[in-house]
């Protein structure tokens with residue numbers, strides 16, 4: 001890194017650093033209870049995603065910024081803890097605009113974004129993917145092996161999707177394509193009904209632009225969530241030891257809209 005009058009930029013020769021060694025981004029942009037230098041963490045992240053694993057087409061710039069933004073949260077998880085990393089992502093969630101797909105039009109040197117969704121929504125897509133995979137050993141193996149496989153090369157969005165499918169031995173194509181190629185957020189429509197004093201009957205389905213969106217999601221009582229796998233068709237089940245008052249969709253772990261509908 002080289003000190004510059006400019007705030008920060010991930011040049012491959014030497015990263016420009018101009019944050020004056022302040023916390024966060026010139027003193028803000030990170031939660032009040034944290035003390036770390038945003039520019040050092042973010043631009044260092046680009047030594048992996050951006051400067052080594054690079055996109056083939058600038059319209060797929062999410063490959064640089066989503067992974068690097070997600071690595072900020074992983075830094076918080078390592079330096080603080082998992083709950084603080086979730087809090088950090090929840091803070092960034094409010095910056096998502098859903099104004100446009102994260103992947104722009106290819107082959108036209110597209111740089112016409114009107115939002116930073118290819119940073120924050122992309123980080124949330126990776127956060128969501130981690131919890132949908134629901135196995136941290138597989139998740140961190142995927143992250144490391146994806147980097148190692150494509151270090152010092154130029155890749156496409158489809159390279160990432162194929163890699164996720166190979167690594168997990170599951171088809172995450174509709175899930176990732178919904179997040180990357182559409183601006184709309186997956187909607188979990190659900191209804192809940194008390195079953196006796198202790199249990200809850202849950203009906204649920206995904207409403208998405210893509211078909212066959214079958215993303216697993218955590219629901220139930222916070223601290224004791226269970227994984228369900230809704231599809232685009234209505235399904236139902238009884239959740240034991242979950243009341244309608246303590247039922248929750250884990251929207252702190254998944255970037256979705258949960259919408260309560262009539263029974």
Ligand SMILES: [Zn+2]
Pocket residue numbers: 010042046064065068
């Ligand atoms: Zn960046």
